[in-house]
Each structure stands twice: as structure tokens, then as C-alpha cells.
Amino acid sequence: MNLLLDEVARATARLADAGAASPRADAEELAAAVHGVNRSELHKVADSAFDALFWEYVARREAGEPLQHITGRAFFRYLELRVGPGVFVPRPETEVMVGWALEALRDMDVQDPLVVDLGTGSAAIALSIALEAPRARVHAVEKDPTAYVHANRNVEDLDERDQVRLHLGDLGSALGEFDGSVDFVVSNPPYIPMSEWEYVPRDVRDHDPADALWGGGEDGLDAIRAVERTARRLLRPGGYVAVEHSDLQGNGVYWIFAEENGWRDVRNRRDLTNRDRFVTARLGVP
Structure with missing residues (x-):
């Protein structure tokens, strides 16, 4: 040896x-x-x-320090990203949602789809869409200044500044200039309820930024409710949304995208371990 x-x-x-x-x-x-x-x-x-x-x-x-904080890099689909303290480390389960989003974008009859990534963190989702759907125009929103720095570095490293535009702001109020014109909204927002704190792995709860973990409200779904409202505001009729959640929240998130708010084709979708992982929906045509 x-x-x-x-x-x-x-x-x-x-x-x-x-x-x-x-x-x-x-x-x-x-x-x-x-x-x-x-x-x-x-x-x-x-x-x-x-x-x-x-x-x-x-x-x-x-x-207990996260592997990616020590190495300074994380791998996501076809990307190598710079990460570190202050930015959420992208997880493999999110890759499945991005894969679904890419298939949906390819099926759309839109030449240059407009995509919004809410709560972009390291920009893993935004950059994957830019790389694998090169005609897409991607706007990525992040409110935390430290995470925004990481995202900006990754966009510059991968030379995607023309295709991915970063915005420092809150996902609940961002990008009003695009209201009613976006083709696809995607998000991996915070969704863990504080009641689950003791069950979260130590390297996650002690090192990932709190704002990227705890979703707010007793059920942890307040951030997802904000994503729903923003997606409903941004999307054009017929546009799609995909939002990640925990494997125990599928039913709750499903009902957030209620038919009375205009949503159609709401579905829970599963990750590679066959667990509910993200919800997709289409904004109905009036």
C-alpha cells in the first residue's frame, strides 16, 4: 500500500x-x-x-466542520462551486429539482425563457440552469450579503455574467419590474421548523447560515408561503414554479399552491430516495 x-x-x-x-x-x-x-x-x-x-x-x-467549508468547494450537477462560512452548501437532492426544471424549460415553446431563482445562496441552481439551458435568461435573488458575495464569485468564475444577473434583495419583494412576465420560478428556500432543531445534523445547524435553514412559523413553511406569493406575482399565465421542501412537508406545501390562488397541475415530486422533495405548479390562464 x-x-x-x-x-x-x-x-x-x-x-x-x-x-x-x-x-x-x-x-x-x-x-x-x-x-x-x-x-x-x-x-x-x-x-x-x-x-x-x-x-x-x-x-x-x-x-464537525462541513467538508465543503474545509475544502472551499462543492459539486453540484456539472459545476464546481466556491463555498464557505456564510453560504448554504448545495445538496444533491436539489439536483433532482433542477433536472425537472430543465426538462420543463425544454418543453416550453419559449425561445429565450426568463427564469427567476429565489434565495440563490451559492447560485448553484441559477448557474446550472444557465449552463444546461443556454438560451435562458436567469435572475437570481439573495438577501444575505455574505451569500451574495459567494454567488457573485461563482458567477464570475464560470463567466456567466451575461446570462445570470444577481440581485441583492428579499425574495418576497424582489424583481417587481418582471411582474407577470417570468416563465419559470425555482427556489430552495429555508423550510426547517425550529421544533426540529435537535434532529438537524450538527455540521448543518452549527455551520450553515441560520437564514438558509429555518423557514419560519410553527410548520417551517413561512418562507415557502412567501415564495408562492412572489411566484404568483412574477409568473406569466402558464408559467411554472418548482419549490423544494423537506421529505415530511409535501402535503403542507401542496396546499400552499391552492387552486383558488390560480394554481393548476400542482404535484408533489420525489427525489432519488423516493421521498417527497419538491412541489411544482403552473399558473392558470385567466
Whole structure:
């Protein structure tokens, strides 16, 4: 066994003892970040190049710091994004919602669809849509100044400044200039109720920004209610919305998009683990 693989194996054991959910993957990702490669390229790292900084990273992960905060990067669909303290780390389950949104956009008879991402965080959703639906014009809204800085860096890094426009503002009142003209609204808003605090993983509740986690109200759905109102204001008749929620909130979110408010074709959709994960709806034609 070469030195690097031996060290990764030792780190895996330490992270497993610390309760990490994916200790081997975490150890490999930390080693890859230290050496400036992807996990699939670890075999290219020479034994002599092994860096003691790796063990500092392992200790931070043992202490509960998110992997992505240590490495400074997160992977989302086809993107590598810069993340860190103050911005929500994008999760794999959100990729399923983005995939559905992209399919819906392709099915629309719209040459240059206008898309709004409410609560963009790192801009993972906005940038994925820009990359995979290159004719879309994407406006992304973020109210937290620190998260906005991360989003702006990612937009600049991926050279998507012409296609993705960032707006510093609240998702409940933003983009009034587009009222009634947007083709698609997508959002991964905060939705965890404070009553669930003790069940949230430590590395999430202690490190992800509070405003990106706790949705407000006894049921945690106040932010989603704000997304519904904004989507109803922004969308043109026939436009679509997709909004993420927890796997226990599907029924509650379904009824937020009520028929009496003009919504049609409301559906709960599932993630890769076959759990309710996001709701989609279409704004009816008057």
C-alpha cells in the first residue's frame, strides 16, 4: 500500500469513529483538496507529495466542520462551486429539482425563457440552469450579503455574467419590474421548523447560515408561503414554479399552491430516495 492510500485509510477510520456519514468519501475529498486534484485523480499523487495539512483538515472534519467549508468547494450537477462560512452548501437532492426544471424549460415553446431563482445562496441552481439551458435568461435573488458575495464569485468564475444577473434583495419583494412576465420560478428556500432543531445534523445547524435553514412559523413553511406569493406575482399565465421542501412537508406545501390562488397541475415530486422533495405548479390562464 502506498503512503497516500495508507493515510486515507487511517483518516477514514478516524472520521468513522467521529460519526461522519461518508468517512471514506470525506477522507478522499480532503486529500484531493490538499493536492489540488479531483478524487478520481488521487492515484496520480506521488507519495513524496503527501502534505501534513491533510491531518489538519481531518481534525477539522472530526470536529464537525462541513467538508465543503474545509475544502472551499462543492459539486453540484456539472459545476464546481466556491463555498464557505456564510453560504448554504448545495445538496444533491436539489439536483433532482433542477433536472425537472430543465426538462420543463425544454418543453416550453419559449425561445429565450426568463427564469427567476429565489434565495440563490451559492447560485448553484441559477448557474446550472444557465449552463444546461443556454438560451435562458436567469435572475437570481439573495438577501444575505455574505451569500451574495459567494454567488457573485461563482458567477464570475464560470463567466456567466451575461446570462445570470444577481440581485441583492428579499425574495418576497424582489424583481417587481418582471411582474407577470417570468416563465419559470425555482427556489430552495429555508423550510426547517425550529421544533426540529435537535434532529438537524450538527455540521448543518452549527455551520450553515441560520437564514438558509429555518423557514419560519410553527410548520417551517413561512418562507415557502412567501415564495408562492412572489411566484404568483412574477409568473406569466402558464408559467411554472418548482419549490423544494423537506421529505415530511409535501402535503403542507401542496396546499400552499391552492387552486383558488390560480394554481393548476400542482404535484408533489420525489427525489432519488423516493421521498417527497419538491412541489411544482403552473399558473392558470385567466
